[in-house]
Amino acid sequence: MKYILVTGGVISGIGKGIIASSVGTILKSCGLHVTAIKIDPYINIDAGTFSPYEHVVPHITDAIQEWVMRQAKVSVDDDGIEPEVCVIELGGTVGDIESMPFIEAFRQFQFKVKRENFCNIHVSLVPQPNSTGEQKTKPTQNSVRELRGLGLSPDLIVCRCSTPLDTAVKEKISMFCHVEPEQVICIHDVSSIYRVPLLLEDQGIVDYFCGRLNLLIEMRPRTMLTKWKEMSDRSDRLLEHTSIALVGKYTKLSDSYASVIKALEHSALAINYKLEVKYIDSADLEPAALQEEPVKYHEAWQKLCRADGVLVPGGFGVRGTEGKIQAINWARRQKKPFLDANSTEFDPETKHPVVIEMPEHNPGQLGGTMRLGKRRTLFKSTSSVLRKLYGDAEYVDERHRHRFEVNPELKHHFEDRGFRFVGQDLEGERMEIIELEDHTYFVGVQYHPEFPIPGDLAIIHQSSVRQSEEAPVEGITSSTYMGF
Numbered sequence: 001m002k003y004i005l006v007t008g009g010v011i012s013g014i015g016k017g018i019i020a021s022s023v024g025t026i027l028k029s030c031g032l033h034v035t036a037i038k039i040d041p042y043i044n045i046d047a048g049t050f051s052p053y054e055h056v057v058p059h060i061t062d063a064i065q066e067w068v069m070r071q072a073k074v075s076v077d078d079d080g081i082e083p084e085v086c087v088i089e090l091g092g093t094v095g096d097i098e099s100m101p102f103i104e105a106f107r108q109f110q111f112k113v114k115r116e117n118f119c120n121i122h123v124s125l126v127p128q129p130n131s132t133g134e135q136k137t138k139p140t141q142n143s144v145r146e147l148r149g150l151g152l153s154p155d156l157i158v159c160r161c162s163t164p165l166d167t168a169v170k171e172k173i174s175m176f177c178h179v180e181p182e183q184v185i186c187i188h189d190v191s192s193i194y195r196v197p198l199l200l201e202d203q204g205i206v207d208y209f210c211g212r213l214n215l216l217i218e219m220r221p222r223t224m225l226t227k228w229k230e231m232s233d234r235s236d237r238l239l240e241h242t243s244i245a246l247v248g249k250y251t252k253l254s255d256s257y258a259s260v261i262k263a264l265e266h267s268a269l270a271i272n273y274k275l276e277v278k279y280i281d282s283a284d285l286e287p288a289a290l291q292e293e294p295v296k297y298h299e300a301w302q303k304l305c306r307a308d309g310v311l312v313p314g315g316f317g318v319r320g321t322e323g324k325i326q327a328i329n330w331a332r333r334q335k336k337p338f339l340d341a342n343s344t345e346f347d348p349e350t351k352h353p354v355v356i357e358m359p360e361h362n363p364g365q366l367g368g369t370m371r372l373g374k375r376r377t378l379f380k381s382t383s384s385v386l387r388k389l390y391g392d393a394e395y396v397d398e399r400h401r402h403r404f405e406v407n408p409e410l411k412h413h414f415e416d417r418g419f420r421f422v423g424q425d426l427e428g429e430r431m432e433i434i435e436l437e438d439h440t441y442f443v444g445v446q447y448h449p450e451f452p453i454p455g456d457l458a459i460i461h462q463s464s465v466r467q468s469e470e471a472p473v474e475g476i477t478s479s480t481y482m483g484f
């Protein structure tokens with residue numbers, strides 16, 4: 001097994017994930033079986049419901065190493081073959097207190113698996129202030145020095161910069177960071193992240209891995225990267241636009257909905273459309289906002305009205321719930337394509353409990369009580385729009401993360417009014433998928449509709465065709481979604 005660790009320095013969000021996935025893409029194009037691990041440096045069983053102030057740093061370096069080696073052997077390909085390379089993305093920035101035990105774990109790990117099986121890629125920022133226009137290497141030097149002080153020496157330094165690195169700057173980084181010039185990789189700003197694997201290959205990263213990790217790679221034309229280049233070129237030539245209003249509670253930071261946004265972008269590219277996401281804070285759509293902040297209220301409603309489609313992702317807590325309902329109601333009345341994800345908590349004292357806590361939920365304790373992970377959903381209707389998108393499948397297995405569900409006692413009240421529950425769990429007790437009759441595309445799911453679920457493609461398609469004429473959503477299949 002070969003391990004490639006990707007670390008980051010200077011700032012968070014530098015692009016470690018893009019570099020890690022690009023490296024994996026290149027190695028897969030070489031015919032290797034590749035897996036990936038993303039590590040968020042939190043030492044808690046359920047980090048999703050912990051406060052940042054509750055994180056602890058115990059001595060668990062051995063457990064981290066054992067977990068990495070165990071996960072690296074899990075097959076991720078249909079043929080069931082064990083991966084040959086594992087690309088590990090270590091979140092955060094070198095020097096963060098919460099990442100210290102992980103850095104120490106990998107310091108020990110490099111000796112455990114031997115040098116020829118371990119490679120460290122360090123992603124760093126090379127800023128270029130507008131005042132001077134000069135590319136600065138000091139942040140990268142300091143970041144590499146700090147990483148070395150913790151016991152890890154980078155084999156490749158990936159420099160994120162706004163423009164291509166000057167030769168003199170590259171040589172300076174090489175000299176002061178103790179690597180060869182060929183080990184300094186420039187990833188400058190490009191029109192699309194799909195061009196990053198092409199940049200890496202152009203700078204000889206495959207040849208480097210062959211020598212450094214003793215990988216048996218045939219130097220043949222790589223069909224996968226050829227298709228990747230075609231897709232990158234196509235993404236730059238998109239002329240048609242479509243817009244989706246994303247109505248959520250955490251819209252100030254787009255990373256809160258990273259998976260949803262990527263799924264929409266992939267769907268838009270699949271049908272040759274450029275996507276515009278209009279972020280709307282659901283609280284700004286509520287009647288109370290009209291009194292407190294009328295400007296935000298009117299701006300939010302203008303965004304919603306101008307969008308071609310509406311997507312409402314899930315969220316915890318009561319805040320903003322009424323705004324989501326207002327957006328959903330508007331999409332229903334205006335026949336706007338709509339995709340709803342998950343459910344949220346309502347007033348626990350309500351006299352009309354449409355959404356209730358699951359019976360097995362332990363009240364008062366947030367951590368470890370959710371319905372998590374892959375669950376099976378059975379289609380109860382052969383005429384379901386979503387079922388057609390799944391290739392007329394009888395069931396689907398999708399990712400869940402919730403502790404609330406639709407009250408099954410109210411099922412017939414909804415269905416009498418054209419609100420059909422077309423998908424349920426194995427026992428037929430939990431409502432998983434809803435569809436509204438006589439609507440262009442109005443679908444709600446209990447699970448997370450993220451890549452590669454075809455429901456995202458359908459909302460993009462229906463939103464785009466509204467600009468010209470209505471088209472049946474049945475015209476799209478899951479193969480359309482996965483074919484790009």
